[in-house]
Amino acid sequence: MLPLVVAGGVVTVIMGFILVVLLISWFSNPPFGLGNAPPQPVAFPHTVHVADNNIQCEFCHRNVTKGEAATVPAVESCLFCHQEIDGGSSTTSANSQAEIQKVRDAFDSETPIDWERVHRLPDHVRFIHESHIRYFTDDDPTKKYGINGEELKETLDVALTCTICHGDVGNKTVVQPKTGQSLKMGTCLDCHRNNNVPTDCTVCHK
Ligand code: HEC
Numbered sequence: 001m002l003p004l005v006v007a008g009g010v011v012t013v014i015m016g017f018i019l020v021v022l023l024i025s026w027f028s029n030p031p032f033g034l035g036n037a038p039p040q041p042v043a044f045p046h047t048v049h050v051a052d053n054n055i056q057c058e059f060c061h062r063n064v065t066k067g068e069a070a071t072v073p074a075v076e077s078c079l080f081c082h083q084e085i086d087g088g089s090s091t092t093s094a095n096s097q098a099e100i101q102k103v104r105d106a107f108d109s110e111t112p113i114d115w116e117r118v119h120r121l122p123d124h125v126r127f128i129h130e131s132h133i134r135y136f137t138d139d140d141p142t143k144k145y146g147i148n149g150e151e152l153k154e155t156l157d158v159a160l161t162c163t164i165c166h167g168d169v170g171n172k173t174v175v176q177p178k179t180g181q182s183l184k185m186g187t188c189l190d191c192h193r194n195n196n197v198p199t200d201c202t203v204c205h206k
Pocket residue numbers: 040044046049050055056057058059060061072073115116117118119120159162163166169170174175
């Protein structure tokens with residue numbers, strides 16, 4: 001009798017532990033697409049750069065067509081333009097000059113800008129930007145399907161491929177996960193199934 005009670009206790013403790021771990025990971029890591037935008041150290045508007053000045057996504061997110069992470073640009077790449085452009089003639093925002101000055105100060109003092117991550121998957125999940133961008137921008141005749149299972153009638157360019165998962169970032173002043181897609185495991189799986197991509201656990205989990 002006693003060993004059974006002890007075994008029951010152990011099982012309860014283990015179940016409790018799993019529940020706590022799941023709850024912690026749920027609340028510390030809001031599901032992709034449901035969290036609020038974190039405050040950023042510099043008010044960087046995608047609108048001004050992409051929609052108004054036509055700068056390509058991959059000019060700043062240099063690794064996005066090459067590897068796993070898209071990467072956020074280093075201060076040096078901002079100075080490529082902001083050495084000259086000081087925001088003095090900006091009509092888009094009263095704070096342009098002050099915000100651009102922050103970027104110049106960071107460069108002068110050699111301190112990186114600590115951008116807050118907006119989208120982050122748990123550590124046990126693997127995601128590779130490069131293979132997704134390559135697949136959707138490749139004009140081979142294979143039928144391709146978007147995030148809601150809709151058939152894509154034409155080959156997408158790089159910027160349009162980003163909108164599949166991130167929404168219309170180029171027309172947003174703040175990157176809001178809420179305006180993009182909610183990338184829960186089910187969303188990844190649905191799109192993989194629709195496009196005949198393997199869905200074994202080990203494709204995405206390390
Ligand atoms: C002039 C440089 C620049 C260009 C061009 C640019 N971005 Fe960004 N992007 C940034 C910076 C800086 C951040 C970090 C600050 C922030 O989150 O707003 C960022 C953040 C992001 C994020 C959120 C990253 C995270 O933390 O999860 C996404 C998604 C993104 N950009 C997509 C795009 C897309 C799509 C395009 C093209 C339509 C684009 N960006 C063009 C500089 C740029």
